[in-house]
Amino acid sequence: DEIVAAGAMLLVKAPEAGVVVDAFLHSETFLRIFQVRRHQALQGRSPELAAFSMLPLPDAGRLREIVKAPARYLNLSKAETEKLKSLSPTSDDLPSRFRTTFAQILSARLNAYVKAGLAGEQSYVRDNGNVVNPAAELRTAIRSLAFLADEFPGFVDALGKPSSSAGSALTQNYYWMERPVDKENVLVLSAEQRQKQAKAAVGTDLHFYASRDYNSMLTLIGVVPYGGDWMVFAINHTFTDQVTGFGSTVRRGVGRDLVAAELGKQLAETRRKLAGPK
Numbered sequence: 001d002e003i004v005a006a007g008a009m010l011l012v013k014a015p016e017a018g019v020v021v022d023a024f025l026h027s028e029t030f031l032r033i034f035q036v037r038r039h040q041a042l043q044g045r046s047p048e049l050a051a052f053s054m055l056p057l058p059d060a061g062r063l064r065e066i067v068k069a070p071a072r073y074l075n076l077s078k079a080e081t082e083k084l085k086s087l088s089p090t091s092d093d094l095p096s097r098f099r100t101t102f103a104q105i106l107s108a109r110l111n112a113y114v115k116a117g118l119a120g121e122q123s124y125v126r127d128n129g130n131v132v133n134p135a136a137e138l139r140t141a142i143r144s145l146a147f148l149a150d151e152f153p154g155f156v157d158a159l160g161k162p163s164s165s166a167g168s169a170l171t172q173n174y175y176w177m178e179r180p181v182d183k184e185n186v187l188v189l190s191a192e193q194r195q196k197q198a199k200a201a202v203g204t205d206l207h208f209y210a211s212r213d214y215n216s217m218l219t220l221i222g223v224v225p226y227g228g229d230w231m232v233f234a235i236n237h238t239f240t241d242q243v244t245g246f247g248s249t250v251r252r253g254v255g256r257d258l259v260a261a262e263l264g265k266q267l268a269e270t271r272r273k274l275a276g277p278k
Contacts, residue, residue, distance in 0.1 A: 018196035
């Protein structure tokens with residue numbers, strides 16, 4: 001279920017459009033505004049388990065609860081659920097085993113996305129048997145960006161596709177992120193894509209996996225000339241089928257205003273970053 005479709009816009013002074021996109025998607029901007037820590041997920045040409053070696057974990061008591069019923073607490077496929085359920089909740093080395101197993105899950109999901117894009121994504125299977133398809137959710141969000149096709153040819157078509165299918169004008173990077181939601185860390189896998197032109201630029205941050213609280217997310221920033229400045233607009237689509245955590249807040253009717261306010265803060269931080277020290 002799409003729970004938020006929100007946007008924000010402002011004017012920014014900058015030497016060129018691409019600089020604005022870079023500032024908006026900079027890791028320091030995410031940390032300052034959302035307390036999100038972003039880590040490069042790919043060190044070479046293929047996903048490496050070492051990239052996830054420092055995953056933050058809940059306390060031991062929480063871990064024991066999770067491995068008893070993984071699908072109740074995490075976004076997982078049926079096979080991923082079985083992997084975590086195979087861990088003994090009374091084992092002395094549960095944190096180490098959990099970190100290793102979850103790192104394998106994240107690495108496999110990243111590898112599948114790098115190779116096949118959204119076509120390689122596995123659905124989430126809930127504790128009650130319900131199936132959620134984050135790839136289908138993101139395709140819905142991507143279709144809503146069709147209005148960008150004329151200004152940024154090829155960009156929308158490449159969203160959700162593997163890097164190998166992107167044109168030379170596009171750059172794509174992968175990250176894993178720690179995002180605090182309701183006092184717990186949500187672990188996220190994201191694909192970041194940018195296209196820079198002489199007089200315009202666009203970028204996206206696509207969350208194709210989130211460990212809990214929401215299913216998927218797509219944030220877009222576009223930059224076009226406006227007089228002597230740049231008109232910057234940002235759009236966010238967030239999806240969840242869950243009735244607790246982040247999703248519950250949105251379903252109480254404040255979600256759109258909340259996300260719009262966050263987008264506004266991210267744009268304001270981008271403008272502050274470009275303005276430099278006063």
